Amino acid sequence: MPSKPVMPSEVADLVTAAKAGDRRAFDDIVRATYAETYTLAYRLTGNEEDARDVVQEAYLRAYRSLKSFREEAQFTTWLYRITANCAATHMGRSNRHRHDDIDDRLDLIDDRPESDPEQRAYARVLGDHLTVELGHLPPRLRAVVVLRDVYDLSHEAIAKELGITEGAAKVRLHRARRQLRERLFPTRGEDEARAV
Amino acid sequence: MQCEAVAPQLAAIVDGDEMADRRVRRHVESCLRCQAELVQYRRLLRTLRLLRTEILEPAPGLLADILSQLEEAGERRAIRSILSGRNAAYAGGLAAATAAATAGAILFAHRSRDRRISLAG
Numbered sequence: 033m034p035s036k037p038v039m040p041s042e043v044a045d046l047v048t049a050a051k052a053g054d055r056r057a058f059d060d061i062v063r064a065t066y067a068e069t070y071t072l073a074y075r076l077t078g079n080e081e082d083a084r085d086v087v088q089e090a091y092l093r094a095y096r097s098l099k100s101f102r103e104e105a106q107f108t109t110w111l112y113r114i115t116a117n118c119a120a121t122h123m124g125r126s127n128r129h130r131h132d133d134i135d136d137r138l139d140l141i142d143d144r145p146e147s148d149p150e151q152r153a154y155a156r157v158l159g160d161h162l163t164v165e166l167g168h169l170p171p172r173l174r175a176v177v178v179l180r181d182v183y184d185l186s187h188e189a190i191a192k193e194l195g196i197t198e199g200a201a202k203v204r205l206h207r208a209r210r211q212l213r214e215r216l217f218p219t220r221g222e223d224e225a226r227a228v
Numbered sequence: 229m230q231c232e233a234v235a236p237q238l239a240a241i242v243d244g245d246e247m248a249d250r251r252v253r254r255h256v257e258s259c260l261r262c263q264a265e266l267v268q269y270r271r272l273l274r275t276l277r278l279l280r281t282e283i284l285e286p287a288p289g290l291l292a293d294i295l296s297q298l299e300e301a302g303e304r305r306a307i308r309s310i311l312s313g314r315n316a317a318y319a320g321g322l323a324a325a326t327a328a329a330t331a332g333a334i335l336f337a338h339r340s341r342d343r344r345i346s347l348a349g
Contacts, residue, residue: 055302062294070286075279080287087286091294092301155275159282162275181243181276202240209239209269217268 047107051098058098062091065108069115075178076119078167086122090115112183116175116193123171158216165215169208176201177208229255234262242269 043064049057069090073083093114094101101110166174175194179185180201185193191201229251238256241248248256256262 055298058298059295062298063291066291066294067283067286070290071282071284074284084287084290084293087290088294088297092297095298095301155278158271158275159278162272163279177276181273182279184280202245206236206239209242209272210236213239213265213268213272216272 043107044103047098047101047103051101058095061107065111066091068108069111072112072115072178072183073119075166075182076116076171076175077123078171078174082119082122086115086119089118089122093118109185112179112185113189113193116179116185116190120175120194123175161216162212165212168215169211173204173208173211176204177212180205181209231255231259231261234259235265238262238266238269242266243273 043061046057046061046064050061066087070083070087073086073090074080077083077086090111094111097114101107166178169177172194176190179190179193180187187198187201187205191198194201196204234252234255237246237248237252240246241252256266
């Protein structure tokens, strides 16, 4: 069963207790956050089996390095960074003999969907479509767009956890956005190009 | 400025992360095609942000697996801490014994010297 949402302050209290050596408090942190961490891991890896491995590794690493967490950022942000790092390592291992399909190509209209039921339905369909298309992105592009545009991590943090430069992180982000836009809203020319 | 030159920059400027230069802005203001593309990027970003609120159902058994792995790690850590504590105790004991032996030897040497002096006197 997915965990119920926990307020950041509750997690902060648990973190303080866990840092003081309370093992049960760390277990409670896991219970409160594992579904969200799994969701991130799944979005980064694109499959259930890898996501499970990544989540387990992430919590183990978090447990071992909890004392180094300085509580300047939210615990979940720290955990996302660890998860991103674990996913990058894991995907690097499992893709060592596989080449990513990455080449080197590198206040207008208010269309907010909240008010209109038809728009809401469209947003849901778009969301489902987007989830599928995220899965089709090469892992290295997917990681950056998920961490930046879904989880709001800074370019600096993304670059650090993925072991790339900030410039490279931005280039990948823009490529990922372009590919997603082209797949979600293909124009006639892009349709034809994809069909070739 | 042509659409082809502006298009690659739209993905970078859509969230205000990077500033569009004046030429790009002027082109977009007057180009319906680029405006439409920018709207699509905005819609894409909004949909991506909505994914944050969507929590997937983890496979059964994942929580139990994580907790048992942490339990093992905790036990290993406890054992290491006991062993390192024991090692420290051994080292402490050895140091204390060495210090005591040294002090005893010094004391013995002093007493022997005092006795020799008193016998000579």
